[in-house]
Every structure is written in C-alpha cells, then in structure tokens.
Amino acid sequence: xxxxVDKSTKVIVQGITGRDGSFHTKGMLEYGTSVVGGVTxxxxxxxxxxxxxxxxxxxxxxxxxxxxxxxxxxxRFASAALKEAAEAGMExxxxxxxxxxxxxxxxxYHLVKKKGLRLIGPNCPGIISPGKCKIGIMPGHIHxxxxxxxxxxxxxxxxxxxxxxxxxxxxxxxxxxxxxxxIIGTGYIDLLDLFEKDNQTDAVVLIGEIxxxxxxxxxxxxxxxxxxxxxxxxxxxxxxxxxxxxHAGAIISGGKGTAEAKVAAxxxxxxxxxxxxxxxxxxxxxxxxxxxx
Amino acid sequence: MKIHEYQAMSLFTQYGIEIVPSQLAESVNDVASxxxxxxxxxxxKSQVLVGGRGKxxxxxxxxxxxxxxQHAGKIFGMKIKNIPVEKVLVAQAVTILKEYYxxxxxxxxxxxxxxxxSASGGVDIEELAVNQPEKIQKLYVQAPQLPDPSALDAFxxxxxxTPKLFEQAKTTFLKLYKLFLEKECSLVExxxxxxxxxxxxxxxxxxINFDDNGLYKNPDIEALRNPEEYSDGEIAAREAGLxxxxxxxxxxxxxxxxxLAMATMDIIKLYGGAPANFLDxxxxxxxxxxxxxxxxxxxxxxxxxxxxxxxxxxxxxDDIANGIMLALxxxxxxxxxxxxxxxxxxxxxxxxxxxxxxxxxxxxxxAVKKVIKECA
Numbered sequence: 093x094x095x096x097v098d099k100s101t102k103v104i105v106q107g108i109t110g111r112d113g114s115f116h117t118k119g120m121l122e123y124g125t126s127v128v129g130g131v132t133x134x135x136x137x138x139x140x141x142x143x144x145x146x147x148x149x150x151x152x153x154x155x156x157x158x159x160x161x162x163x164x165x166x167x168r169f170a171s172a173a174l175k176e177a178a179e180a181g182m183e184x185x186x187x188x189x190x191x192x193x194x195x196x197x198x199x200x201y202h203l204v205k206k207k208g209l210r211l212i213g214p215n216c217p218g219i220i221s222p223g224k225c226k227i228g229i230m231p232g233h234i235h236x237x238x239x240x241x242x243x244x245x246x247x248x249x250x251x252x253x254x255x256x257x258x259x260x261x262x263x264x265x266x267x268x269x270x271x272x273x274x275i276i277g278t279g280y281i282d283l284l285d286l287f288e289k290d291n292q293t294d295a296v297v298l299i300g301e302i303x304x305x306x307x308x309x310x311x312x313x314x315x316x317x318x319x320x321x322x323x324x325x326x327x328x329x330x331x332x333x334x335x336x337x338x339h340a341g342a343i344i345s346g347g348k349g350t351a352e353a354k355v356a357a358x359x360x361x362x363x364x365x366x367x368x369x370x371x372x373x374x375x376x377x378x379x380x381x382x383x384x385x
Numbered sequence: 386m387k388i389h390e391y392q393a394m395s396l397f398t399q400y401g402i403e404i405v406p407s408q409l410a411e412s413v414n415d416v417a418s419x420x421x422x423x424x425x426x427x428x429x430k431s432q433v434l435v436g437g438r439g440k441x442x443x444x445x446x447x448x449x450x451x452x453x454x455q456h457a458g459k460i461f462g463m464k465i466k467n468i469p470v471e472k473v474l475v476a477q478a479v480t481i482l483k484e485y486y487x488x489x490x491x492x493x494x495x496x497x498x499x500x501x502x503s504a505s506g507g508v509d510i511e512e513l514a515v516n517q518p519e520k521i522q523k524l525y526v527q528a529p530q531l532p533d534p535s536a537l538d539a540f541x542x543x544x545x546x547t548p549k550l551f552e553q554a555k556t557t558f559l560k561l562y563k564l565f566l567e568k569e570c571s572l573v574e575x576x577x578x579x580x581x582x583x584x585x586x587x588x589x590x591x592x593i594n595f596d597d598n599g600l601y602k603n604p605d606i607e608a609l610r611n612p613e614e615y616s617d618g619e620i621a622a623r624e625a626g627l628x629x630x631x632x633x634x635x636x637x638x639x640x641x642x643x644x645l646a647m648a649t650m651d652i653i654k655l656y657g658g659a660p661a662n663f664l665d666x667x668x669x670x671x672x673x674x675x676x677x678x679x680x681x682x683x684x685x686x687x688x689x690x691x692x693x694x695x696x697x698x699x700x701x702x703d704d705i706a707n708g709i710m711l712a713l714x715x716x717x718x719x720x721x722x723x724x725x726x727x728x729x730x731x732x733x734x735x736x737x738x739x740x741x742x743x744x745x746x747x748x749x750x751x752a753v754k755k756v757i758k759e760c761a
Contacts, residue, residue, distance in 0.1 A: 193599035198528055201496045231698045231729055246644020248696040274493045304493045327647035330654045338628040338643025338665040368652050368750055
C-alpha cells in the first residue's frame, strides 16, 4: 500500500485551463495519474490534454466519480476554490497555490474538518506515491517506489531529500509536501499515524523548518505513538529572528519557532536530526537494520 | 509587514480606540512645537521597526520642552540595532497607575485567532509568558465569528477586575478584532494598555503586523510600507519578484525554493562559511530572474563568492544556465561562481555551462565546500 493516494485515486484539477493547471495536468497524466476531469467556471465542455472540463466541482464529481481535487488557481481565488471543493465533498483536496491569506485559510481549515474531509496544503508541492500516482508539481522521475515515507513543509528541499534516497536505492512509499504556510490542512501528526499503519512504509523522514511549533508537537507524538524509525532534518538553523524566510510560516517570532527548540524536541524523542540531507540514507539504513535484528 | 507605532496609533484612532495624545516629529524643531502643544511633559519615542527601543535608550521622558529637545537631539541620529532613527513620536506624558497587556494574534496550533490579556503588562511580557503563564489570559476565537459573549466576559474578568475597566477592555478588544479582520493583520498589540486615574484605559503603545498575503486587499495598508525596514537589496529583490533577506556573511546564495535556500545557508555555516543572503528565485525559471538575482547579490561589496544551488522541478536547469550566461555577458562578475544543478533538464544546463568553461557540481555538499574554499 501507500498512504492517501494510489492507482485507484481519481483526480480533478481546479484551474485546469490556466497556465500552471494545464502544464501540471500534462505532467500528472504522463506519470500515470488518473486525471478524470478539470474545473474552470465558464469553460465547461472544453478539453485540456484530452481531459473534459466542467463548470463546477459538483458537476465534475457527478460526471467522473472523482474523489480528489487538486487546486492550481491563483491566490486571490484559491479560498473560493477550496470552499467549492469542500462543499462538493471531495474526500482529498490538495492545494498547490501559494499566497492564500491566513484568515481565509482559517475558515477553510474548519470547514474541511467539519465535513470530515482531508486537505493537504496550501503552498505545497503535493503528494506522490511513486509508481502509482502523482498529484502536484514535483518532478516524478527523481522518485522511486519503496518503503520510506517522506513528510515535509518544503518543496525543493523535499526533492533534495528524495533524490538522495533514490540515488542510494531507497525508494519511497508516499511523499507529502504539507505546505509552508502558518495554517495548513494536514500536519505531521496525522501523516505519521497513517505511515505507522501503512504496511509498505518501514521508516519516515520528517523535514521541518523554523516557525510555529508543529515539529515539537510531532516529536512529542512520535515519543508516545510511533514505533517505526523516524529521521529528521530542520532547515533555517541560521535564520535571524523576525525575518520571514520565503515561506509565510518560516519566521522566528517572540522567541518561538527556533531550530534549536525543534532539534532539542526531536533529540528528546530519540529522533536523530541530520546536519545535511545527504546523511539521511546511511542513517536510515542503519536504523532499519537495527529494527530488523 | 510591520508598521511604526505612529502608523498603528493612527489606525487605532480610525477604529475608535483611545490612545495617549501624540504626534509624529521628523526634526528637533517639530519636537519643540509638539511638546509645547502637549503641555511640555512628554515622552520622546524613536520610531524604528525593531523591539527593545526602550532598553536601547530610544524612549525618553522629558519634564519640559527644553528637555524634550535635548532628548530628541540625542535620539535623532541614534542607531538602534543598526537602524538609524529618522522619526520620533512625541506623546503626552501620562501618569500610569497600572500597565495591562492586550493583543490579538493567530494561533497556528489551534488554527484560530487568539485574544491575549494580562494584568501584568509592560516590557517583560514575553518573560512572563514563559515563567508565569497563569498570568496571561487567552481566548480562542474561530474567525471571522465574534467571540462567544459569555466566554469573552469570563476571559476579560480575569484581567480587568472592576466593572469600569472591564467595560473599556471589552470595547477595545472588539474594536481591535474588527481592525484585525478588516486589515488582515497577523498581530495587533497594545503594551502597555495603560490605566490612568479615574480608571481610564488608553493605548500607550501600538504594534500591528500584517499578513503579507492579504495586503492586496488593503491598498491603504500597503501604502504604509516603510522602505527603511528593508535593505537596498531587499527592495530591488521585491521589485524583481525575488524573495530575499540580507545577512551578514560573504557568500552570496541563489537557490530555488525557500526550504532548500534555508538549508543551503545552514550547510554553508556548518562547513565554516557565512551566507550573505537568503534568496529564493522561485519556481519559474525566467533567465532574467537569475540575472537580477546576481545583480542584487553582487551590489553587496562584501560578497566574495556566489553559490547557485538549483534543484530543478518546475525550474528548468537549462533556463538557469542561460540566465547565468546572460549575467556573464551583462554584468562584471568579479567573484567566483559555484554552480550546482540537479533535476529537470540537468544535462542540457550542465552542457551550456561546461561549454563555457564552468565546472558544475551535482551534490550540494560538494558545491558548498567549494564555494567556501573559493572565498577563503
């Protein structure tokens, strides 16, 4: 298995006729993802890369039986698109869009939760279960099917870690970019639990960064509930306080969200924190070997 | 985005929140006339966008117009955490009987807005939050809904014990919340929220931060942006659509993606180097962006070498390579460039640079070690 997405996942693309939506629809189709429809209000009846376009999520869902929606619409319209996906009851919603205002995301977060749906993102690269399904913008070819789960707040840093795993012949079960914003749909803890239960996954790499306290809470959770080996990398150790490091969520303020606090929390939970991403494969291999003994 | 105290005070006034009478001064002469108007006894407060102004000597009480002028003479031209003071706020000196704290911010963990109040306000509120958290009251509100009335009352009663104080605090919180929602803030804070005689409460300071992602909705707030908060490089980068933060070191960094950019800085430091900046060229790979990024980095005379670290996803390595070639033609590149390219169109990108005589690294750690060596 893998988590969240596999060969049976049927995807619709919100914003499919836009530049990004169309480009990445092609990438997803080429990877073998079952993209069954797209949504752009007013463009129903058209086709993009052979995929039928509908006027609303509701209509697309009814006609295609899709269970997942991926959102590429610009930031100003993203919360409306998210709301539409949630109202239509899409079980999995993946929001790639960067720049959604925090207060809008707050409302969406609680709406999605009330409806019992799952949201990944916003401001994230998406989800991939290598060899099965890719939903998002990551380069598929650097991935390889295997037994390592990857959870990350970042995009390209995730690719860096995945690349190091793959060249060391360590494939991945599922890789999830959870997003770099202060408010995101799904955090580390839910995904750690899914990986813990997943029989394809033997170990997890958790990639964190400065800002907030999600890593600290994840460390606490691992200590109590996760038996599979977890390895971590934290970026932003040299970032000065009060300066936003690109991601809206990556900021040290009021003495909170420092890399030191996160590293200390992981050490306390016996989760090794590496200094560079290229140290991850060897360390994981060692941990997996000792688990097998 | 941060704004100055005087700008925040003006927004408070706009929302009907009581503030200590005050006015902005940009010269010592201004200070003299404002101090006179406010009755002589005033506080001269430097307007800089960093914390710890008071502890740095940037806030002074004056008993007379003359004294205000004297203090202003020292405060203008002073540097607080390296930022020169160019404006001061002259505020009427009031007798504060007690300092409270009130604020509204985002709670990332519960994904709500949180109201914060304390009867022990003042400069050490952050220490108090760590050492005596029981003295800080919190109320979580699911924005944009209004707080539950009875929960709001219970929250306020813990910090504001008399009916008069309670009523004023309640009105203030509701106004602050309106401001918070309408202007897409990430923080509004009054510290101290000062109790004067007759149990009057007024804002003796004001702090507001805004969510950068919401600024497009409020051009009036965008207009408050203070260029002095940013280095020349940061301003040029914003105009070029790059995410950039100036740092103290001598190794310029161009990276795609914020997480990888931070990790690159960290690894430079790990191997004994010092990054000169954080720079995320973003996902698109327009060669012009690389040119602009190099131009901004090289305008910093401290830079002794530049590391370009690209993991191509949406970004195509050949576009980055073309951008570097364009920069080599258009700019006088006086320092070594170390390039690492991996991912989409890696082979094509490497070929472009190798044909021009450049060695391109595949591994991040190798590239970092190389740039440090070149800068030594």
